[in-house]
Structure formats: C-alpha cells, structure tokens
Amino acid sequence: MKAPVRVAVTGAAGQIGYSLLFRIASGEMLGKDQPVILQLLDLPQAQTAVKGVMMELEDCAFPLLAGMIATDDPNVAFKDAQVALLVGARPRSKGMERKDLLEANGAIFTVQGKALNDHADRNVKVLVVGNPANTNAYIAMKSAPDLDPKNFTAMLRLDHNRALSQLAAKTGTAVSDIEHMLVWGNHSPTMYADYRFATVNGESLKAKINDEAWNRDVFLPTVGKRGAAIIEARGLSSAASAANAAIDHIHDWVLGTNGKWVTMGIPSDGSYGIPEGVMYGFPVVCENGEYTIVQGLEIDEFSRERMNLTLAELEEERAGVAHLL
Ligand code: NAI
Numbered sequence: 001m002k003a004p005v006r007v008a009v010t011g012a013a014g015q016i017g018y019s020l021l022f023r024i025a026s027g028e029m030l031g032k033d034q035p036v037i038l039q040l041l042d043l044p045q046a047q048t049a050v051k052g053v054m055m056e057l058e059d060c061a062f063p064l065l066a067g068m069i070a071t072d073d074p075n076v077a078f079k080d081a082q083v084a085l086l087v088g089a090r091p092r093s094k095g096m097e098r099k100d101l102l103e104a105n106g107a108i109f110t111v112q113g114k115a116l117n118d119h120a121d122r123n124v125k126v127l128v129v130g131n132p133a134n135t136n137a138y139i140a141m142k143s144a145p146d147l148d149p150k151n152f153t154a155m156l157r158l159d160h161n162r163a164l165s166q167l168a169a170k171t172g173t174a175v176s177d178i179e180h181m182l183v184w185g186n187h188s189p190t191m192y193a194d195y196r197f198a199t200v201n202g203e204s205l206k207a208k209i210n211d212e213a214w215n216r217d218v219f220l221p222t223v224g225k226r227g228a229a230i231i232e233a234r235g236l237s238s239a240a241s242a243a244n245a246a247i248d249h250i251h252d253w254v255l256g257t258n259g260k261w262v263t264m265g266i267p268s269d270g271s272y273g274i275p276e277g278v279m280y281g282f283p284v285v286c287e288n289g290e291y292t293i294v295q296g297l298e299i300d301e302f303s304r305e306r307m308n309l310t311l312a313e314l315e316e317e318r319a320g321v322a323h324l325l
Contacts, residue, residue: 004035004066006121008081010112011088011130012040012070013049015236019243020085021053025062029247030083030254038068041077042088074115081120083254085246086112086140089130099320102135106324109136113143125253125289126152129246133187134265134279135317141267141279142325149277150291153253154265156191156281158238158245159183163193163223170219171208173200181205182283182294183263184272184303185310186317189224191281192306197297220306257286261294272299272307278314 007024011017017040023029024036038057042050050070057065071077078084090104109128116124124147128137133154141152160183168175178200184192195215198205209215222229230238252262261283268274271282271293284291299307 002034004037005030005083006037006039006079006081008039008041008077008084008120010041010074010077010084010086013042013046013053014088015239016087016129016242016246017042018053019240020087020246021057022060023243023247025057025060025065027062027064029250032064035064035066037066039077039079039081040068040070041074042070042072044072047072074112075119078112078115078120078124081116081124083250084116084120084124084126085129085250086126086136087129087246089136091131102132102317102320103324105130105132105136106139106321109139110143110324113140116140117144117146120147122147123289124151125250127155127246127249127253128153128265129155129242131187132317134281134314135321137265138267138277138279138318139321139325149267152267152279153249154187154279154281155242155245155249156183156185156187156263156265157249158242159187159191159193159223159226159281160263161241161245161248162226163195163219166219166222167195167198167200167205167209170214171200171205177201178205180261180283182261183281184307185281186314187265187281188310188313189221189228190310190313191224192303192310193220193223194303194306195219196300196303216302252286253291254289255286256288257284259285261285264291266291266293269293271295272297274307274311275315278311278318280311280314 137154181198265281268278268280270276274280283294
C-alpha cells in the first residue's frame with residue numbers, strides 16, 4: 001500500500017466541499033490505489049457542519065480514506081499538505097463592490113498563503129477554486145515566498161469543460177473525441193475559450209463549425225456566462241461541476257495528461273506575451289507531476305484582442321490587491 005497523501009481542503013462545509021470530499025476519498029482524484037488523509041479547514045461557525053460531513057465520510061467506509069481532521073486554523077490544516085484545494089472564499093454579498101470583494105479575499109488568501117509557506121510540504125500542489133480564483137491564487141503565491149510559484153494554480157478547468165460540452169453539442173460529437181481545445185485568461189466572463197486548434201477525430205473543429213458569428217455571439221458568451229445561467233436556473237451556484245473540475249485539474253497535474261491539452265491557471269512565464277507572474281489560463285500538458293505550456297500557437301488578431309481583454313481585467317485585479325502584498 002502506498003503512503004497516504006495529505007490533502008487539505010478549505011471551505012469544507014460548503015456546497016463544493018460536499019461534492020468534492022467524497023470523490024477525493026473514493027480515489028477519483030489521485031488514483032484508486034492512493035490512500036489520502038483529509039485535512040479540512042472552515043470557519044469556526046462551520047465546524048459543526050464539517051463534523052457532519054466527516055460523519056458521512058466515515059459512513060462511506062472508503063478503503064482509501066486513511067484519516068481526517070477538521071480545524072479552523074490554516075496552520076493546522078496545511079501541515080505537511082501535499083495537495084491543497086483552496087475552495088473557501090468570501091462570496092460577494094448584496095451591494096458589495098468588486099474592490100471590497102478583493103479586499104475581503106485578500107485578507108483570507110494572504111493568511112492562507114503564509115500558512116502554506118510555513119507548514120505545507122515543500123512540493124505542495126495548490127489549486128485555488130474560491131473566487132476571484134486567479135487573483136486569490138496570485139495573492140497566495142505572493143504570500144508564500146519560500147514555495148515554488150509554479151505550485152500555485154487557479155481553476156480554469158470548469159471553463160474548459162463547459163467549452164468542450166458546448167462544442168460537442170454544436171458538432172454532434174463526443175466530448176472525448178475533441179482534442180486541443182484551450183481557454184486563455186481569467187476565470188470570469190472575459191475568459192477566451194479558443195477552439196481554433198481543436199480537432200474532432202483528427203478533423204478541424206473550426207472548419208467543421210465554420211461559423212465565426214456563432215463563435216463570437218453564442219459560444220463565447222454561453223461559456224463566459226454559464227455560472228450566472230446556473231444560478232438563475234438552480235437558485236444556487238455551480239457546485240458539483242466545480243468540484244468535478246477541481247478533481248480533473250489535480251488528477252491531470254499529478255497523474256499526467258498523456259499528451260492531451262488541458263487548461264490551468266498558472267503564473268505566466270512570459271509565454272504568448274502575457275507578463276511574467278500574471279495568474280493566467282494557458283493550455284498545458286502534464287507529465288511526472290509537472291505542467292508545461294503548449295508553445296508555438298499562432299495568435300490571430302481576434303485572439304490577441306480577447307487575450308488582452310482578459311489580461312487587462314487580471315492586471316486591474318492585481319493592482320487592486322497590490323497594497324496587501
Ligand atoms: P459555499 O458558500 O457553499 O461554501 C464556502 C465555504 O467556505 C463555507 O463553508 C464557508 O464557511 C467557507 N469559508 C469562508 N471563508 C473561509 C476561510 N477564510 N477559510 C476557510 N473556509 C472559509 O460556497 P461554494 O459554492 O462551495 O463555493 C466556494 C467558492 O468557489 C466560491 O468563492 C465560489 O465563487 C467559487 N467557485 C469557483 C469556481 C471556479 O471555476 N473557479 C466555480 C464555482 C464556484
């Protein structure tokens with residue numbers, strides 16, 4: 001039996017937590033032969049709810065669940081963590097300005113970044129799900145100067161998966177047959193899902209669709225505003241699909257993509273003219289626990305415009321939290 005991997009999850013009592021934890025414990029994230037120890041963080045007032053989730057986890061009798069703890073102290077939750085899923089965040093409340101939202105989350109992610117810096121495993125893989133995800137990941141990364149910045153990532157996988165499903169539906173094909181699709185930028189309606197390089201069973205997806213107006217007027221707004229559409233329909237924000245995307249993100253990062261492209265929000269290395277350090281969605285392939293940006297893609301005028309738009313939003317967010325760092 002392999003040694004258990006310590007997985008820290010914040011916001012453990014929340015909606016996403018309720019979909020996520022059971023799948024981690026069942027082995028869907030790190031493999032069916034990989035035991036895990038869950039280290040659950042939530043606010044003091046949510047500790048009873050976390051205990052309830054732990055009771056249910058116990059009642060599943062997962063063979064791979066080697067232990068779990070609940071705490072309201074990030075220093076305890078991140079102790080020796082090898083994977084950290086930062087899901088808990090301050091939601092936007094009525095009348096709250098974007099600036100206030102950034103400020104409130106800045107307070108959370110500076111503290112959690114520092115706790116990771118001081119207590120986590122030196123190779124901890126961090127995924128930030130809590131919104132604004134890219135900027136929260138940026139704050140955590142900047143608050144953890146002793147950890148490799150490459151190990152801080154933001155979740156763009158839900159946008160990626162949403163785009164794949166829309167493309168499959170449009171072309172009457174299977175999601176699993178589509179390759180080389182990617183999403184650039186921020187996890188926000190400005191994200192740019194780009195299928196110019198995508199193929200379906202080896203055939204060009206763009207040629208098959210052959211409809212630029214659909215791309216611009218239907219596809220991009222549908223993917224960009226999908227979160228709002230789900231709130232409208234369900235009365236609650238997307239949770240199971242967000243948890244699923246988090247599982248996909250970490251699964252692929254740790255276990256590899258076998259050459260397949262996936263989208264991860266990562267600190268830019270300057271590729272494609274995106275300034276170094278900006279937490280930006282890029283196409284990557286993963287192997288041996290490392291991601292590599294797919295290089296050499298041609299950027300046309302429309303794409304550059306869209307990539308710059310989502311970059312400008314990220315730079316504005318970054319400027320909004322600069323005083324916290
Ligand atoms: P939720 O409100 O159901 O749960 C959030 C949980 O986080 C609560 O239990 C709360 O007590 C906890 N929490 C708040 N501050 C915390 C802190 N400082 N430390 C630890 N725990 C804390 O929210 P839900 O639906 O689970 O969503 C969580 C986050 O994920 C939200 O910010 C949401 O906007 C974001 N999200 C991101 C997506 C993405 O694609 N990146 C997709 C969907 C949601």
